[in-house]
Amino acid sequence: MVLTAARKEFRGVLRDGRVLAGALVLLLLAAVALASAGARYESLARERAVAQALIAEQWSQQGEKNPHSAAHYGVYAFRPVLPLAFFDPGVLPYAGVSIWLEAHKQNFATGRPADDMTPLARFGELSLAFILQAFVPLGVLLMSHAAFAGEREQGTLRQVLASGITPARLFIGKFLGIGAAALLLLAPLWALCLLALALLGAQAPWAAALSLSAVYLAYFAILLLLALVVSARASSSQAALLTLLAFWALMTFVLPRVAADVGRLVAPTPTAAEFQRAVDEDIATGMGGEPPAERIARRREALLRLYKVGSESELPINFQGVVLAIQDEIGNAAYDKHFAQLHGAINRQADVFEAASVLSPRMALALISQELAGTSLAHQRHFERGAEVFRRGLMELLNRDIMLNSRPGQTDYRAGPELWRRTGEYRYLPEPLRLSWARCAAPLTVLALWTLVLLIAATATVRHLRVIAA
C-alpha cells in the first residue's frame, strides 16, 4: 500500500510540466554557477600557486642582509583555494586571502574578494550552495504543499483512505513518492557536481563531498516532512502554500540577516584603528606589567651574571638578538590578547547566528555546508593561526641567528642564502574532515531537533487527519 501511494505521488510530480520546467531551469542555473565558479577556481588556484612560489623565490634570493632586515622584509602566506569553495564559497569572499608575515607585527589577512564585487553581490552570490539552499527548498515546497490539502479539496483523500490504507502509511507513501521524484530531478545536478569533482583527480575531496550530499539530502527531507505536515493540517492547499512560502522567505532570507546584525549589536568588533592603538599601548607598557626597557635591563643583568662578565660586548652572544626576542615576546603577548578579544567578539556573533538557526534550518545547513566545504570562519581562522605560528617560528630563527652568529655590537652582520633556505615556507594544510564534523555538532543538533519535532507533528497529524474540507 505504501509503495502504491508512493508510486502515485512519484508519477503525479513527474507528470507536472511546471515541475519539469522548474527542474530544467534549476539545472541550467546550476550549470552557469558551476561553470563560472570552476573557471574562477582554476585561475585563482594557479594565481596563488604562482604567487606563493614567487614569494618563496624572492625570499631565498634576497641576497646577503642582516637577518632583522630580512625579518622586516618578511614573507606572505596565501590562502590556497580549496576545491569545494566552488560549491560553497562560504565566508571566504569576505575574508582576506593573504597575510604579510613580518617582524614585530601580526597582520590581518588582506585582499577580500568581496571588495571587488558590485553592490549587487549583497543580494547573494549565485553559487551551487545558494541554489541548493534557497531554490531547491522552494521547489520541494511547491511540489508538496497540495499533497494532502489538494486531495482533501478535490475529495480524493476520502476515496484513497476508503481503499484501506492508513493515514500513516499514506503519509509515508507521499513522503517516499515526492522524495524519490525530487531526487530524480536533482540527479543531473548532483551528477554535474560529481563530474566537476572528478575533473580534480586525486585532489578531489570525496569524503567531504559525500558528507555534503548527505546533509543536503537530510535538509530536503526535513523540508518535505514540514510541507507534508503543513499540507495535512492546512484548511486549504492555498493556505498551505502561503504558510510554506512565508516560512521559506523568512528562514532563507530574513532570519539570517536579522541574526547576523543582532550578533553585531551584542558583540561589536573594534575598529582597525582602535585595535592597533590597544596593541601599541600594551607593547609600550609591557602589557601593563614590567616596562620593556626594565625587562631588557633585567635580562642583561642576568646574562652578565650567568657569563660572569662586566659588559654586553664581553658576552659570547650578541645581546641585540636577545633584545629583539624580548620585543617579540611582548609583541606576541599583546597580539595574543587583542586577537583573542577580537576573535571572542566574532565568535559571540557567530554564536548568536548559531542560536538563531533553531528558527531556521537553512541557517543550520549553511553553517554545516561551510564547515564541510572548508570555507567557514573556523577554516579561515585555522589558516591565519597557521600563518602566525610560522611567522613566530621564522622570527625566532632569525633572532637566534643574530644572537649566536654575530659579534656583540656588530651592526654590519649579514646572513646569506643558507639561512633563508633553512627558514622553510608556510604551506597551509586544511584541517581533517573530522574536525569540521566536530564543529558541526550544534547545527546538526538543530537539524536533528527539527526532524524530531516534525516526526512528532507528523505522527499527531496522521492520527487526527481531517478527511473532508472545512
Add this chain to the structure above:
Amino acid sequence: MSPSWDRFAEEMRLLRREGVAPWALVGLLLLIAAAALNGRALLAAQDAASASLAAEAATLVEALAAQAARGVPAARDPGSVGFSVLTRPVALPQATLAPLAIGQGDLLPARYELTARGAHQFLVRTELDSPLRLSVGNFDVAFVIVWLLPLLAIGLSYGIVSAERERGVLALAVAAGASPVRFVLGKWGSRLLLVIACVWLATLLAGAAGGALTRPGAWILLAIWSLAGTLYAMFWFALALWVNAGTGGSERNATVLTGAWLVFVILAPAMTNLAATTAFAAPSRINLTTELREATEAADREAAAARDRYFFDHPEMQGGEMDKRAYFASVARSEQRIAGEMLPMLLAFDVQALRQQRLVSLLQYLSPGTLTYQVLTALAGSDGARHRLFRTQVLRFHEQWSRFFVARLDAGRDLTADDYARLPTFVFTEPPLAESLRQVAPPLLALALIVTALFAGALRRLRRLVVV
C-alpha cells in the same frame, strides 16, 4: 461619501476581517523601523570611531606644536613627524539617508589614516568585521523594501480576481450589475493605496528612526525614496493584476508571483553581479601583493645605495647612522617611487569597478528589484560611488599633506608651532544633490514605464475577464 471612498472603506473592512493582512502591514512598519534603527546603530559606531580618532589626532598636534615651540628636536623634524609620528585621520561623513541603506557602506573604507608616506600604505587597509556577518548581508530598510515589500504585495494581491471567482463573489457582483473590471480595479486600487500609504509612512518612520530628518536635503531624498518604493510596490501590484486577469486559480497565481519574485529579486541581481564581475574581473589582489613587494624591494635597494653614497660623502659618519634628515629624505624618495608604481595598479581596481558599474547600470533594467536597489543605495550614498569620490578626494588631499612635510624636509626647514596651525585639513566635498537626482532619474523613469506597460497589458487582459 463618493462611491470610490465607499469601495475603499469596504475593502479595508474586508482586509481587517482577513486577519493576517493588517498584521502584515503593521509588521512591515515595525520591520522598517527596526531596520532603520539597526542601520543607525551601525553607522553611529563608525561615527564614534572617526570622532575618537580625530580627537586623538588633534591632541597630538597640540602637544607637538607645544613641543616645537619649546624647541624639542623631535617635534621640529618634518621627516620624523610626517613619516612616523603624526597621522591625519580623514573620514567620509555619513550621507543623509545612509542609515536606511548600508549597501557597500560596511565593506568600503569610510576612514583613512594618512601619513606623509605613500598613498599605497593606507589604501590597502580594510576595517575589521566578522566575515560571517558580511557574507550574510545587512538587515536595513533597503532590504525590507526590495525583498519583503513584494512579498507583502503578493500576499495582498495574488487572489485579487481568482479568489473572488473561486468564492463566487465576482459572479454575484456581476449579477448585481457591477462592471467586473471596475469591481476588480476598485479592490486592487484600494489595496494598492493602502500599501503606498504604508510605504510613505514607513519611509517617514525610517527617516525618523535613522535620525535622518534633520539632515540636509532629507525631505527631498525621502520623497524620492518613497517614490521609488511606491513604483516598486505598483510594479508588483500591476504584475499581480496581470497574472490575475488570466484564468488561473489563486494557488497558481501565488506560485507564478513567487516565481517572479525569485527571478526579479534573487536571480536577476545575482546574474547581473556574475555577468559584471566576469566581464570586467577586478585585477588580481595577489598580483598587487607581489608587485608591492617587488617595488618595495627595489626602493629599498635604491635607499641602500643612497645610504652608501651618503657615507661616501660623509666618511666621518662611517659606522654610525645617517642623520635623520638625510634618512627621511631617502624614505621620502623610496615612498615616492613605490607609490609611483603602486598607485596606477590600485587605481586599476577603480577603473574595473567603474566598468562593472556601467554594465550593472545597463543590466539593471532587466529587474525592477535591481532598479529599486540601485536607486535606494544611490540615494543613501552606499552604492560605492560616494566612497570612490571620497577616495579620490583623499588622494588629492594626501598629496597636499605629504608635500607639506617633504617640502620642509627638502628645504631643510624645521617645523614651527605656526606650521602645526597651518597643517592641511580635509573637508569632503559633497556631490551636489542634483547629481544624485540625475543618477536615479533613469531607473525611476524605467520603473514608471514598466508599471505603465504592465498595467496597460493587465487592463487589456481584464477586458476578457472570465467571471465564473
